[in-house]
Amino acid sequence: MNPLRLFWGWKPRKIECFRAPNQSVKQLPILEKRKIQAEVLGPVFREMVEQVGSEKAASILKEAIRKAAIEEGKHFREKADASLSTMDQFVELMELWKAGGALEMEVLQQSDTRFDFNVNRCRYAEMYREMGLQEIGHLLSCNRDGSFCEGFDPKLKLVRKQTLIEGADFCTFRYTLDSENKDKNL
Template sequence: MNQMSILERRRIEALVLKNVYEVIRERSGEEEAQAAIGEAVSRSAIEQGKSFADELGRTPTIQDFADIQPLWTKENALEIDVISQGEDHFDFNVTRCRYSEMYREMGLGHIGHLLSCNRDGDFCIGYNPEMKLERSQTIMKGASHCDFRYRLDKTEDNTKGGGMKEVALTGRTDR
């Protein structure tokens, strides 16, 4: 992958998406602007997950996922406390999020969840469809920390694959 930090990449993306968001909002309203940005960023996250998996050359494991976390924490972009990690799970809390800080500084705090937070579960869809994220709170939405709970679901009824379940955060369920 490119040597540019993910934090810097998100900053550049946000500079462009801010203008796209404003144009859509002016033409079609707030709801449509957020929906369009959310969908575009979701597609990007899925593609990025697939790219990481393709580069690995096999179906990624939880350990593979943990091994790439430094890409997201580079430049102290995230401060994390690992709670637990095993073959089928990776649980950690983010106690500082420079992504959130950056979006607020850019005047994009109100759509920061679309630009960053929602990517987290969508990345799994492309990376490993058996991987799921459950999260009940984020710093972006005002919590003291983000609670990331990744699970590897190898059950046969896992037909949808990947994605995120946010419990009591946005009302959104598996994507």
């Protein structure tokens, strides 16, 4: 018998951490997830800069985020609607990144092998600036985009020549799917 129960009449109870009703972290809008991650990683990054210097700290953060994005891409691919083409599965995911007005984008081209668009407003970039994390915002979010493709489908490639967070007027996103075996799902 538990000695605390004898002495104080204490009974073990299940303790639950606070969480919004019926909402897991996976259900949060991606913008909110990135904010939570930035609140943790910002101070960690600053400490790494003090310990190992800014170049090494940025390299460590970049590689950690890259690996996480690849795994996230694999996870999303496993959950994707198998009846859709690879590019349609990917395009469908854009709604997650746009949720809550996080991105204002202009689609330029969409086909089975291409998805080209520009982002004219990015609340991710705005959020990092407001948090004083502009110097690593591209590592925390922009860096994920191409790496996510590696996990989602290695034949899916991103070319991006400019971003808002780095001072451009808009972000360029040019996704291509290698046309060889394009309809085969991995």
